[in-house]
Amino acid sequence: MQTLKLIPLVLLILFQASCAGAQMTADSDEDRRQQAIEILERVPLFDGHNDAPYQYRNRVGYKFSELDFYDTTQLENPMHTDIPRLKEGRVGAQWWSVYVPAGIPEDEAVKRTMEQIDFVYRMAERYPDEFEMAYTADDVERIFDDGKIASLIGMEGGHSIANSLAVLRSFHRLGARYMTITHGRTLDWADAAGDEPQHGGLTEFGEEVIREMNRLGMMVDLSHVTPETMKDAIEISEAPVMFSHSNARAISGHPRNVPDDVLRMLPEEDGIVMVTFVESFTSEELRQWYAERNAYREKIESLYPGQPDSISTKTDAWISENEQPKSTLEQVADHIDHIKNVVGVDYIGIGGDYDGVSSLPLGLEDVSTYPALFAELLSRGYTEDELEKIAGLNMLRVMRGMEEVSERLQAEEEPSETLISDVED
Numbered sequence: 001m002q003t004l005k006l007i008p009l010v011l012l013i014l015f016q017a018s019c020a021g022a023q024m025t026a027d028s029d030e031d032r033r034q035q036a037i038e039i040l041e042r043v044p045l046f047d048g049h050n051d052a053p054y055q056y057r058n059r060v061g062y063k064f065s066e067l068d069f070y071d072t073t074q075l076e077n078p079m080h081t082d083i084p085r086l087k088e089g090r091v092g093a094q095w096w097s098v099y100v101p102a103g104i105p106e107d108e109a110v111k112r113t114m115e116q117i118d119f120v121y122r123m124a125e126r127y128p129d130e131f132e133m134a135y136t137a138d139d140v141e142r143i144f145d146d147g148k149i150a151s152l153i154g155m156e157g158g159h160s161i162a163n164s165l166a167v168l169r170s171f172h173r174l175g176a177r178y179m180t181i182t183h184g185r186t187l188d189w190a191d192a193a194g195d196e197p198q199h200g201g202l203t204e205f206g207e208e209v210i211r212e213m214n215r216l217g218m219m220v221d222l223s224h225v226t227p228e229t230m231k232d233a234i235e236i237s238e239a240p241v242m243f244s245h246s247n248a249r250a251i252s253g254h255p256r257n258v259p260d261d262v263l264r265m266l267p268e269e270d271g272i273v274m275v276t277f278v279e280s281f282t283s284e285e286l287r288q289w290y291a292e293r294n295a296y297r298e299k300i301e302s303l304y305p306g307q308p309d310s311i312s313t314k315t316d317a318w319i320s321e322n323e324q325p326k327s328t329l330e331q332v333a334d335h336i337d338h339i340k341n342v343v344g345v346d347y348i349g350i351g352g353d354y355d356g357v358s359s360l361p362l363g364l365e366d367v368s369t370y371p372a373l374f375a376e377l378l379s380r381g382y383t384e385d386e387l388e389k390i391a392g393l394n395m396l397r398v399m400r401g402m403e404e405v406s407e408r409l410q411a412e413e414e415p416s417e418t419l420i421s422d423v424e425d
């Protein structure tokens, strides 16, 4: 009798305990998300790379009158970025990439870069409650404290200076505060990853570009260059360097990612790798899938010359037989773990590359999702101090270091009068 009475009681206790357990897990996921949001409300989330200006060019010819930045989801193929989602993602400072393709003639690239820069200024003017232009680390902190998104200009590709330090200086006057040394094409003065190297890194003029950037106060961005160019630039640069959107090559072997020996050079002059969400830089399985697909297509192209229909039918068949892997938010966190293990948490930032790519990892689909990545890092044992650094304090420190070097060099040195024809054949 006693035992029989006890059974329902024991069951009830067990049931309550299991409910409490389920409740606790759900709560702690939600708690971590809330904790991540609180971190991003304390320090600016300072993202290294967003290509929304380029999307505005391609989709609507830069016309805000046709596409309001308060809602870009109305497009058939929605953009990753708009104001409500930037706010949901707690973005506090954004390096807006002013990108032009590296394949166009360089004189034309100068004009198109100016159009991209004009777009960023017009965005800040059109939405003054949301954005304000920033040129210094102090600007970023002040604008963030005012509740707005600090907007900075990063030039994507040294082709935009058309081999001229005068053009470089003019872009600095227009507000550009970083320049990616190359995009996908090797220049007359620097080797690019993803193209044939011609110089073994930087040429003599390339070194002069780095020195002039140091003097002006423009961050040297080494995403897109070869390891040799990275090493040359780190050795020449007196100021900290950045990678505005790159991952760890030890985790995904993509040539756009940073090898461990380069990571280990960062503490010397200070520097930052802003971990990116580009799928094939994130997932090694996906990188290999693309490599195999491209190799297959090349083979078919050689077997069926001048028969585009056969080539695309056979390539499509290969794709349907070989399921494309999908990258994930957790894999992005693996890159952060790796860089932390190799060189420490002080050299890590975030550079999503939103609107620079067509697809993104599961869980990081648009600019509203940043807090989920920080919640994942909390679940991996990262402290709040570490996450404040990754979110923005590291980028602010690196930018201040660059500003101090520039101030010193401007007191010591005149602008460089070197022409590329002075030092190269």
Ligand SMILES: [Zn+2]
Pocket (backbone or CB within 6 Å): 156, 224, 245, 356
């Ligand atoms: Zn890029």
